[in-house]
Amino acid sequence: xxxxxxxxxxxxxxxxxxxxxxxxxxxxxxxxxxxxxxxxxxxxxxxxxxxxxxxxxxxxxxxxxxxxxxxxxxxxxxxxxxxxxxxxxxxxxxxxxxxxxxxxxxxxxxxxxxxxxxxxxxxxxxxxxxxxxxxxxxxxxxxxxxxxxxxxxxxxxxxxxxxxxxxxxxxxxxxxxxxxxxxxxxxxxxxxxxxxxxxxxxxxxxxxxxxxxxxxxxxxxxxxxxxxxxxxxxxxxxxxxxxxxxxxxxxxxxxxxxxxxxxxxxxxxxxxxxxxxxxxxxxxxxxxxxxxxxxxxxxxxxxxxxxxxxxxxxxxxxxxxxxxxxxxxxxxxxxxxxxxxxxxxxxxxxxxxxxxxxxxxxxxxxxxxxxxxxxxxxxxxxxxxxxxxxxxxxxxxxxxxxxxxxxxxxxxxxxxxxxxxxxxxxxxxxxxxxxxxxxxxxxxxxxxxxxxxxxxxxxxxxxxxxxxxxxxxxxxxxxxxxxxxxxxxxxxxxxxxxxxxxxxxxxxxxxxxxxxxxxxxxxxxxxxxxxxxxxxxxxxxxxxxxxxxxxxxxxxxxx
Amino acid sequence: xxxxxxxxxxxxxxxxxxxxxxxxxxxxxxxxxxxxxxxxxxxxxxxxxxxxxxxxxxxxxxxxxxxxxxxxxxxxxxxxxxxxxxxxxxxxxxxxxxxxxxxxxxxxxxxxxxxxxxxxxxxxxxxxxxxxxxxxxxxxxxxxxxxxxxxxxxxxxxxxxxxxxxxxxxxxxxxxxxxxxxxxxxxxxxxxxxxxxxxxxxxxxxxxxxx
Numbered sequence: 001x002x003x004x005x006x007x008x009x010x011x012x013x014x015x016x017x018x019x020x021x022x023x024x025x026x027x028x029x030x031x032x033x034x035x036x037x038x039x040x041x042x043x044x045x046x047x048x049x050x051x052x053x054x055x056x057x058x059x060x061x062x063x064x065x066x067x068x069x070x071x072x073x074x075x076x077x078x079x080x081x082x083x084x085x086x087x088x089x090x091x092x093x094x095x096x097x098x099x100x101x102x103x104x105x106x107x108x109x110x111x112x113x114x115x116x117x118x119x120x121x122x123x124x125x126x127x128x129x130x131x132x133x134x135x136x137x138x139x140x141x142x143x144x145x146x147x148x149x150x151x152x153x154x155x156x157x158x159x160x161x162x163x164x165x166x167x168x169x170x171x172x173x174x175x176x177x178x179x180x181x182x183x184x185x186x187x188x189x190x191x192x193x194x195x196x197x198x199x200x201x202x203x204x205x206x207x208x209x210x211x212x213x214x215x216x217x218x219x220x221x222x223x224x225x226x227x228x229x230x231x232x233x234x235x236x237x238x239x240x241x242x243x244x245x246x247x248x249x250x251x252x253x254x255x256x257x258x259x260x261x262x263x264x265x266x267x268x269x270x271x272x273x274x275x276x277x278x279x280x281x282x283x284x285x286x287x288x289x290x291x292x293x294x295x296x297x298x299x300x301x302x303x304x305x306x307x308x309x310x311x312x313x314x315x316x317x318x319x320x321x322x323x324x325x326x327x328x329x330x331x332x333x334x335x336x337x338x339x340x341x342x343x344x345x346x347x348x349x350x351x352x353x354x355x356x357x358x359x360x361x362x363x364x365x366x367x368x369x370x371x372x373x374x375x376x377x378x379x380x381x382x383x384x385x386x387x388x389x390x391x392x393x394x395x396x397x398x399x400x401x402x403x404x405x406x407x408x409x410x411x412x413x414x415x416x417x418x419x420x421x422x423x424x425x426x427x428x429x430x431x432x433x434x435x436x437x438x439x440x441x442x443x444x445x446x447x448x449x450x451x452x453x454x455x456x457x458x459x460x461x462x463x464x465x466x467x468x469x470x471x472x473x474x475x476x477x478x479x480x481x482x483x484x485x486x487x488x489x490x491x492x493x494x495x496x497x498x499x500x501x502x503x504x505x506x507x508x509x510x511x512x513x514x515x516x517x518x519x520x521x522x523x524x525x526x527x528x529x530x531x532x533x534x535x536x537x538x539x540x541x542x543x544x545x546x547x548x549x550x551x552x553x554x555x556x557x558x559x
Numbered sequence: 560x561x562x563x564x565x566x567x568x569x570x571x572x573x574x575x576x577x578x579x580x581x582x583x584x585x586x587x588x589x590x591x592x593x594x595x596x597x598x599x600x601x602x603x604x605x606x607x608x609x610x611x612x613x614x615x616x617x618x619x620x621x622x623x624x625x626x627x628x629x630x631x632x633x634x635x636x637x638x639x640x641x642x643x644x645x646x647x648x649x650x651x652x653x654x655x656x657x658x659x660x661x662x663x664x665x666x667x668x669x670x671x672x673x674x675x676x677x678x679x680x681x682x683x684x685x686x687x688x689x690x691x692x693x694x695x696x697x698x699x700x701x702x703x704x705x706x707x708x709x710x711x712x713x714x715x716x717x718x719x720x721x722x723x724x725x726x727x728x729x730x731x732x733x734x735x736x737x738x739x740x741x742x743x744x745x746x747x748x749x750x751x752x753x754x755x756x757x758x759x760x761x762x763x764x765x766x767x768x769x770x
Contacts, residue, residue, distance in 0.1 A: 013572060014582045016591035016600050029606065029613040036617030036743070043624040043736055068634055068641065083641075 052080060052100040057114045057138070059154040062094040064118045064136030072098055073117075074140040079104035082138065096154070098138070108150060111143030111163070115155035127158070157182065160195040166216035169197065170272065172228055172258070174280035175207050179232045179256035186212050187231055187259040193218035196258065210280065212258065223262045223269040227287035228280045232256035263288065295346050297326070298418040300382045300396060302341045304429075309384065309394040315345050316385075317398045323347035325396060344415060345382075345396060372409055376419055379404045384423040394423075566761075573602045604756040608682060614751035615678050621740045621747065622671065629735030631717050633724075643737060644668060644713070667713040667741070670706055674748045677703045681755060688763035700757045707752055710745040714738055 059065070062085050072080035080100035088095050100108065118136040119128045131137065138154070141162045160183045161167070177199060186194035194214035201208055214222055236245050258280065262269060272278075281287035306328055315323035327344035372380075381404050385397040407419030422430075511518055543549060567573055573584045575593035584591045584602050591600045629641040642650065644667050651660035677699050683689075684696060717738045724732040 014580065014594045016573075016582045016584050017594050017597075018591055029610045032747070033613050033617035033620060036620045036747070039743070040620040040624050040740070043628060043740060046736075047624075047628060068632070 049102070052102050053105050053108060053150060054083070054097060054099050055108060055150045055152060057096045057098060057152045057154045058088060058093045059096060059116060060093050060156055062096070064116055064131070065094070065096060065138070066135065069135060070137055072100060072104075072114075072138045072140060074104065074107060074142065079107070079140065096138070104140075107140060107142045108148060109143040110145035110147040110149050112149070112152065113141040113143070113155055113159050113163075114152050115139050115141075115158050117158065120157070160197050161213040161215075165213075167194065167214055168216075168219040168222065168272075168274040169211055169213050170222060171275055171277045172210040172212060172280040173202075173207055173277060174210060174230075176282070177208050177210075178230050180210070180230070180258065181256065184232075185257040186214055187257055188214075188218055188221055188261070190259075191218075193221075210258075220271055221262070222260065222272045222276075224272050224276070225269040226260050226262045226272060226278065228258055228260045228278050229284050229287035230256070230280065230282055231259035231284075259284065261288070294349055296349055297415050298345050298347055299413065299415045300343045300345060300418050300420050301331075302343060302384060302420055303338065304341070304384060304422055306341045306343060306384065306394065308386070308392040309343065309396070313387075313393070313395050315347065315382075315396045315398065322349075322398070323396075343396070369409070369411065372418075376407060376409050378402070381407070381419055381421040383421050386423075568602050568758075568762075573600055575600050603758060603762075604754065607754055607756040607759060608685060610754040611678065611682055611751045614747050614754060615675065615682065618671075618675060618744050618747035618751060621744045622675065625671075625737055625741035625744050626668070628737030628740060630713070630737035630741060631720070632733040632735055633731070634733075635730040641735065644741070663713065666710060670710045671741075671744055671748060674703050674707065674710070674752070678748065678751055678755065681760070685759045690763050693760050693764060696760050697757055700752070700755065700760070703748075703752050707745070707749040710748075711742065714742045714745065 064070070065082060065085055067082050067084045070082040071078045072082070080098050082096055082098045084097045086095050086097070087093075115138070116136050117128050117131055117139045119132050120126070128136075139158060141159055142164070144163055180196060180199070182196055182198055184196045185192045186196070194212055197211040197213045199208055199210040234245055236243065261284075309325060309328065311325055311328060313325040314321040315325065323345050325343055326346045329342045329344070331340050331342050332338075333340050379400045379402045380398065381401045383397045383399065383401075384394050387393045387395045401421050404419075404421050409419070410417035510516065513519065542554075567581070571583060572581050574581045575596060575598055577598035578593060578596040580593055580595045582591075582594065582600065584600055592598065593600050626644055628643065630644050631642050631647065633640045633642070640650070644663070648660050648664045648668070651657075651663060681696060681700055681703075684691060717732075717734045720732040721734045724730050
């Protein structure tokens with residue numbers, strides 16, 4: 001016991017009970033910071049390990065997406081999670097921030113695609129039914145690029161073909177999308193071999209560019225000369241054999257599709273490279289038509305109106321289309337002071353020469369020139385004809401007009417000019433016009449004025465006639481009545497007079513009858529007169545012969 | 560300090576913390592016990608500074624994950640959030656509840672930090688046998704001890720919410736790993752404050768006055 005000397009002693013203070021036990025190592029306390037450091041480190045490591053790559057994906061809508069819940073799945077394996085969903089600053093779309101596992105880092109390349117998998121009912125079928133229960137998730141399609149990227153634009157609909165499906169993509173150009181849509185099928189001999197991956201309107205708005213994907217191994221049937229055509233819908237043909245209905249599969253009837261095939265006679269063409277461009281034809285007939293490799297342009301100068309003649313209108317040779325109108329212009333002919341319509345047409349001579357070529361060697365330019373010259377000499381002309389009277393659609397018809405005024409091909413121009421003849425419709429119209437013009441020439445207005453004057457005069461005349469009649473009515477009728485009475489009386493008198501006259505006449509008849517004495521006397525008297533006349537004639541004759549008898553007298557005794 | 564001030568230690572005495580019996584502690588080595596109630600007695604808390612340092616360092620280490628890791632995950636039909644303490648404060652501030660944001664900020668960030676710094680100051684000053692402002696340092700210590708438990712407010716809130724709000728997909732609240740770290744920080748600083756013997760603040764003064 002140690003006591004301070006200057007301090008008082010406290011004898012009554014108890015001593016503490018001493019334990020001999022060794023004091024527990026106070027160093028044990030340092031375990032706490034070590035443990036804390038371990039915990040802290042492990043938390044740090046854990047959070048570092050958990051921290052994958054943070055990417056942002058922008059979608060048009062955040063439908064079905066939930067921060068912290070929506071998973072990101074690659075081939076249905078979760079590789080990440082949506083961390084937050086925000087609306088872009090310009091409010092045009094939704095920016096999804098997602099964290100991907102470290103092992104998914106390799107997926108984050110330029111052409112990786114993200115889309116929201118949700119239940120979809122489309123023409124192609126129903127997909128994503130599982131998401132109805134489990135919620136939507138974001139699907140991933142790994143890209144092939146090596147360019148690392150952390151900002152992506154999400155697709156609005158799942159990609160039709162994922163990147164790892166072997167096959168080739170091709171590009172089709174068409175004027176009309178028809179019923180085609182993304183995911184519409186591609187058929188080869190009615191077998192589904194691919195899909196439409198996407199389409200977009202050309203920048204100039206004149207057509208559409210379709211991207212199609214043909215799966216391997218069918219992509220090797222796409223050759224450089226392969227023809228693609230719309231396989232959607234029903235094709236009903238009426239011909240002499242009856243009605244023919246042809247479609248691709250029933251599915252394509254509903255959803256549309258594209259079919260392709262190479263021309264049968266040229267199957268040895270080289271394979272088409274990926275992203276080759278093709279034209280999409282409207283129908284199989286059009287596609288499989290002999291491809292018009294030779295195109296000749298001709299200029300047809302018409303003087304008549306080309307209203308109703310569209311670009312693309314057929315050039316028709318007795319019902320067979322051998323070309324089409326490619327350009328329509330207006331030109332002023334300064335010499336003749338009139339407008340002409342130079343119509344440029346594309347002429348496919350191969351359509352004409354399919355048979356002819358077999359006999360003759362391959363027809364060159366010269367050959368066709370001679371041929372055309374000869375044809376023109378025989379009256380081969382182009383004429384505008386009305387294809388449809390109702391719509392006024394015109395087409396260019398080629399035909400022989402033996403009576404046509406002579407003309408020649410003009411080969412001197414850059415585009416040879418083919419002679420034309422006024423159309424039948426045009427002639428008819430001209431005639432009509434002439435009639436109308438004649439009509440117009442009539443002084444219709446003057447006539448009308450005259451007629452109006454005449455009518456006016458007539459009117460006044462009629463009015464005066466009317467008043468006159470009224471006057472007559474008022475003044476003359478009573479007099480007339482009395483007059484009529486008088487007349488009747490007079491008539492009675494006349495009748496009496498007539499009766500008397502009849503009596504008189506009867507008497508006269510009696511007097512003049514053949515056996516009446518007066519009659520007999522008359523007859524005798526007339527006979528006497530006759531005799532007298534005869535002797536007068538004798539005398540005359542005698543005097544004529546012997547005029548001297550007047551002086552000398554009659555020489556009756558000389559005989 | 561005048562030399563006339565007598566402490567139990569200068570008299571070679573100590574009192575039992577439990578029953579208040581005054582006794583002679585005897586040897587500085589080994590453990591002494593109260594002859595009356597059997598509680599451990601010591602003039603000064605043994606290894607006070609070292610233990611306090613150990614706990615304080617542990618608290619410092621865990622203070623980082625406590626603030627950096629998520630403390631609470633709240634998910635509802637509409638939104639999903641993962642909040643660290645600071646992001647929660649920011650969110651509260653932005654959403655208009657400035658008062659609550661201030662409370663959370665003070666209780667969950669300022670107070671633990673204050674405790675850590677205050678204890679560090681106390682320990683360093685004690686180790687340097689500093690005679691610098693002993694009264695104020697004592698007051699600081701009392702403050703640290705008083706305020707200690709209130710830092711657990713945050714942890715309480717999180718645990719209660721996590722326990723209550725579990726409506727499956729409608730709304731969920733989960734405690735993040737940050738909450739564990741944060742709780743540990745608070746507990747460790749409380750222990751550190753307990754381990755600290757405030758009498759050590761005054762010891763250098765006595766020595767100084769003696770010499």
